[in-house]
Amino acid sequence: xxxxxxxxxxxxxxxxxxxxxxxxxxxxxxxxxxxxxxxxxxxxxxxxxxxxxxxxxxxxxxxxxxxxxxxxxxxxxxxxxxxxxxxxxxxxxxxxxxxxxxxxxxxxxxxxxxxxxxxxxxxxxxxxxxxxxxxxxxxxxxxxxxxxxxxxxxxxxxxxxxxxxxxxxxxxxxxxxxxxxxxxxxxxxxxxxxxxxxxxxxxxxxxxxxxxxxxxxxxxxxxxxxxxxxxxxxxxxxxxxxxxxxxxxxxxxxxxxxxxxxxxxxxxxxxxxxxxxxxxxxxxxxxxxxxxxxxxxxxxxxxxxxxxxxxxxxxxxxxxxxxxxxxxxxxxxxxxxxxxxxxxxxxxxxxxxxxxxxxxx
Amino acid sequence: xxxxxxxxxxxxxxxxxxxxxxxxxxxxxxxxxxxxxxxxxxxxxxxxxxxxxxxxxxxxxxxxxxxxxxxxxxxxxxxxxxxxxxxxxxxxxxxxxxxxxxxxxxxxxxxxxxxxxxxxxxxxxxxxxxxxxxxxxxxxxxxxxxxxxxxxxxxxxxxxxxxxxxxxxxxxxxxxxxxxxxxxxxxxxxxxxxxxxxxxxxxxxxxxxxxxxxxxxxxxxxxxxxxxxxxxxxxxxxxxxxxxxxxxxxxxxxxxxxxxxxxxxxxxxxxxxxxxxxxxxxxxxxxxxxxxxxxxxxxxxxxxxxxxxxxxxxxxxxxxxxxxxxxxxxxxxxxxxxxxxxxxxxxxxxxxxxxxxxxx
Numbered sequence: 072x073x074x075x076x077x078x079x080x081x082x083x084x085x086x087x088x089x090x091x092x093x094x095x096x097x098x099x100x101x102x103x104x105x106x107x108x109x110x111x112x113x114x115x116x117x118x119x120x121x122x123x124x125x126x127x128x129x130x131x132x133x134x135x136x137x138x139x140x141x142x143x144x145x146x147x148x149x150x151x152x153x154x155x156x157x158x159x160x161x162x163x164x165x166x167x168x169x170x171x172x173x174x175x176x177x178x179x180x181x182x183x184x185x186x187x188x189x190x191x192x193x194x195x196x197x198x199x200x201x202x203x204x205x206x207x208x209x210x211x212x213x214x215x216x217x218x219x220x221x222x223x224x225x226x227x228x229x230x231x232x233x234x235x236x237x238x239x240x241x242x243x244x245x246x247x248x249x250x251x252x253x254x255x256x257x258x259x260x261x262x263x264x265x266x267x268x269x270x271x272x273x274x275x276x277x278x279x280x281x282x283x284x285x286x287x288x289x290x291x292x293x294x295x296x297x298x299x300x301x302x303x304x305x306x307x308x309x310x311x312x313x314x315x316x317x318x319x320x321x322x323x324x325x326x327x328x329x330x331x332x333x334x335x336x337x338x339x340x341x342x343x344x345x346x347x348x349x350x351x352x353x354x355x356x357x358x359x360x361x362x363x364x365x366x367x368x369x370x371x372x373x374x375x376x377x378x379x380x381x382x383x384x385x386x387x388x389x390x391x392x393x394x395x396x397x398x399x400x401x402x403x404x405x406x407x408x409x410x411x412x413x414x415x416x417x418x419x420x421x422x423x424x425x426x427x428x429x430x431x432x
Numbered sequence: 433x434x435x436x437x438x439x440x441x442x443x444x445x446x447x448x449x450x451x452x453x454x455x456x457x458x459x460x461x462x463x464x465x466x467x468x469x470x471x472x473x474x475x476x477x478x479x480x481x482x483x484x485x486x487x488x489x490x491x492x493x494x495x496x497x498x499x500x501x502x503x504x505x506x507x508x509x510x511x512x513x514x515x516x517x518x519x520x521x522x523x524x525x526x527x528x529x530x531x532x533x534x535x536x537x538x539x540x541x542x543x544x545x546x547x548x549x550x551x552x553x554x555x556x557x558x559x560x561x562x563x564x565x566x567x568x569x570x571x572x573x574x575x576x577x578x579x580x581x582x583x584x585x586x587x588x589x590x591x592x593x594x595x596x597x598x599x600x601x602x603x604x605x606x607x608x609x610x611x612x613x614x615x616x617x618x619x620x621x622x623x624x625x626x627x628x629x630x631x632x633x634x635x636x637x638x639x640x641x642x643x644x645x646x647x648x649x650x651x652x653x654x655x656x657x658x659x660x661x662x663x664x665x666x667x668x669x670x671x672x673x674x675x676x677x678x679x680x681x682x683x684x685x686x687x688x689x690x691x692x693x694x695x696x697x698x699x700x701x702x703x704x705x706x707x708x709x710x711x712x713x714x715x716x717x718x719x720x721x722x723x724x725x726x727x728x729x730x731x732x733x734x735x736x737x738x739x740x741x742x743x744x745x746x747x748x749x750x751x752x753x754x755x756x757x758x759x760x761x762x763x764x765x766x767x768x769x770x771x772x773x774x775x776x777x778x779x780x781x782x783x784x785x786x787x788x789x790x791x792x
Contacts, residue, residue, distance in 0.1 A: 134690035135599050141591030142600060142608045145664070148657060149611055152622065155629040212523030220520060229524075231783065236531055238711075238779045240718025242746045243768045246753050247534050250541075250761065262481055292530050323513035346617060353619020355721040356750055381621045385721060385750075396628070403625040407618070414617035418610060 156404040163397025171401065176366045177383065179398035180391060186398045188380065188405055190366045195379040195406070198283050198358065199351035201372065202290035207344055209291075210298035217299075218306040219328060230303065237296035245360035248289035249281075253361070256285045260373035275374040281363040283377035289357050294347040301346065305339030306332055338420050345417035349410045355381035380406045452510070455502050463501055467493035491522065542769025544762040551770075555748075556732040560757040567767045569733040570748035574774075576737045577648045577727070577744055578717050581655035586709055588656075589663030590698075596664070597671040598693055609668075615661040620654075624722030627654040632726050646728035648737030651744065654722035659712040666708025670701040703785055710782035714775045720746040745771045 164171055166184050174187020213233070217226045260279035267273040309332045317327040333340075358379050364386060365376035384399045391399060471490035475481055495518055503511035550566040558565035596609055627650050636645045674697050682692040698705075723729075728741035729751055743751075745767055752764035 129688075131688050131690050134693070138591045138595035138599055141588050142595035142605070144588055145592060145608055145612050145615055145660065148660070149615060151630065152618070152626040152657075155626055155634075156622075159629040159633065209523045209527055212520045213527055216520050216524050220517065232531070234783070235776060235779060238714050238718070238775050239534070240720070240746055240771055240775060242718070242720045242749045242753075243534070243538070243772055246749060246764060246768055247537055249753065250765075251533060251537050252530075262485075266480070295527060323509055325513040325516040326509065328516075349617040349619075353617075353621060355619070355621045356724075356746075360750070360753060381619060381721070384621055384625070385724060388725060396633075400625050400629055403622050407622045410617055410619055410622070411614065414614045415610075417617075418613045421613075422610065 152407065153404075156400055156407060159397055160401035160404050161397075163394050164401055166394055167398070175368060177387065177398070179395040184394050184398065188402050190368050191378055191380045191383050191402060192405065193368045194283070194362070194377050195352055195381070195409075197370070197372070198287045198290060198362075198377065198379055199348055201283065201287035202294055202351045203344060203348055205288065206291035206294045206347065207298060210295050210343075210347075211302055211340065213295075213299045214302040214306055215328060215332075217303050219324070219332065230300070233296045233299050237300065241293060241354060241357045242360075244289055244293055245357035248285060248357060248361040252289065253280050253285055256280065256282070256288065260284060263373055272370055273373055275371050278375050279373050281361060281375045283362070283372040286358050286361045286377060286379075287372070289361050290351050290354055293354065293357060294351050297350055298343045298347040301343035302336065302340050305336040305343070309335045338423065342417045342420045345413055345420070349413045349417065352413065353381055353406060353410050354379075355385050358382040359385040452507075453505055455498075455505050455514075459501060460498065463497040464494050467491075467497055495519070495522075538765070538769050538772055541762070541765035543766075545766035546769070550763070550766055554731065554733045558731070560755075562757075563759045565759070565763060567745060567748050567763070567770065569730065570743045570745045570767065571770070572733060572735060573648055573651075573723075573727070573730075573737075573742040573744040574717060574746070574771075576735075577652045577655060577723065577742065578713060580649060580652035580737060581659055581716055582709070582713055584652065584656045585659040585663055585712070589660050589709075589712075590667050590705065592660075592664045593667035593671055594693055594698075596668050598689070598697070612661045612664045616665065618657070618661075619721075620658055620719050621721040621725070623654045623657040624725035626657065627651075627722065627726045645739070646726060646741045647739055648727050648734070648742035650726035651723045651742065652737065654726055655716040655719060658719060658722070659716050662712040662715065663709055666711065667701075667705045670704030670708065671697060673704070674700045703788060707782045707786040710778050710785070714778035714782070717778070718746055718771060718775050720744075720750050723747045724750065745774070 163179065163184070167179075167186060168183050169185045169187055171187050173189050174185065175190040177186045177191070178184065179186040217230050217233075221229065257280035260273075260282060261277075263273045264275065264277075264279065268275075313331040313335065314327055317331045318324075322330060359382040362377040362379065362382055363375035364378050364382070366378060367376060369376070380402050384403060387395070388399060468486070468490040471493050472486045475486045475489060495515060498518065499511050499515045502514050506514075549564055551571070552568055553564065553566035554569035555565045555567075556569075592608075592612070596605060596612075599605075600608065631650045631653055632646060633644050636647065636650070637643060639645075678696055678700060679692055682696045683689070687695070723742075723744045724747055727744065727747070729743045729747050730741035731743075734740050734742050749764050749767045749771060752760045752767065755764075
């Protein structure tokens, strides 16, 4: 926030110290308008009688109404999203011949539509959770580096680069993941499978490559800047007094961070992680380009396969008929509900701490 | 307790004794070299993997060795401090690698088709065996869709922010503020599905003899939904930075509130507001999913955003990435380079403008 209060604190500036020249009356003032000239022929009021009375319809109330309507538009849009998605999803759901929540495959375009969200929701959650497991420690480390370790000359450009990373479109990351990153990930998967194949997570006998692992790593790179920039802001807001007190008691730099910076920033970091989760859950194109598109529920993360709600929408929208569109909209409704809950939880955490409310975007 | 007990009697307290002992830099480097050699010996000796594993294993060995050495000489606390600092530095290096790879790939692969033909022609009548073809139609689509979305989102977003800062009081304003924040996290594909359900399937048949119709305008509606919360948030932050005495000065001169907002508050906050808008535009220009769902994509040039399928740069990248032609990847990478250049140009311009902003 700026250095200025939104209303000046010392409103009675000037005070009684008027010089004697001004002590007397300031003259007769504005003569009251003759009663005949005023609308309604009211007698002139005392005090501010000459001031214009508040009109019923003026630019003021018009502008106020306009801006209030614009503010309310946000609520209207969120409600409209829910209403329209439900209205298009219900016909498809009633035509479904399988249980929408537990069926694993996706055949909504047939004469007897069969589709369910179980495998898709599982893939969405699995890829997002792995992405966060990879991204959050690295993001927190970078945030600490930018806020407490790096010299200012290095921290500013590096923070700028992180912000630029957030601006790169997801389709570019998806293309990079598919054309460039998939080869190292495939080699890594083969290596993992050779030495750690006894773990069910790394088991299976190929093919490897376009797997949950590739999708999650690409997602991790995309989530990284969001978590980093939010937690950096939170770490930077640690009161200097707390840090100096810890250092004065003889703490090393890491002990100072552990005892002063991390506890102070904890709610902000949790919120940042949840916002990252929201972004990872809704990511579409990067996963559509990198995942192998299978409809199975498996914890194996290195075999080609995997799918997510959003990627499935992008992949199957082209050949969808009316029921197929309804089915995709129904899956989108599930995604909307999940992300809404995650985001509302994150925002509720941020709002509980007033200090973070105004800066954490 | 321990410090006093450890002190041997009879030692004079000179600065040499008071100063904490530090691990010499030579020892640090020695540990690094040893760790790399040991890791190379183990990895190649047992045939476990290639040089990547050597480096990864070497870094782990180096951290362990450093921790061990430092805890012998400097004490446990200092060793822990060292270990965490090294971990934090390592994480930063690790994060720069993919970024460098993305930039390098974009430039090296994207340069293949960076010619006048790419920016001057569309994909109309381009078959799988044709090496030419371009993104002119996609660039037109991106500009029109993002332009229309900006036209819709900016007045709405700025007015909404004015409501939150200048007029909003009480529960309703808090609710609006909360849901603006929540709306920032709505996935782009959900915004696309919303416009699909609302505009393409329900409203557009009214104008098109009863058949639903894709259009660039539908895409810009979806982009508006995505841009609106970003613009409201950034504008709100900028308006809050405008000093209160400026407003009070205007009120004291008898200027009504709406005129104060339009003539005093908005001009003061203008550079910051423009920065926020440009960042929102940059984000919208890169969105693929909503355009895929409601604009449909097209191979030919379509200048009219209100009728018929349109493409966009990001959608062009996605479609070329899925194309079987052997010339498609080159087109995809060049379009990706164009898209990133456009987005980064907007972002950097916005950041430079923000630097000139006197308020923040």
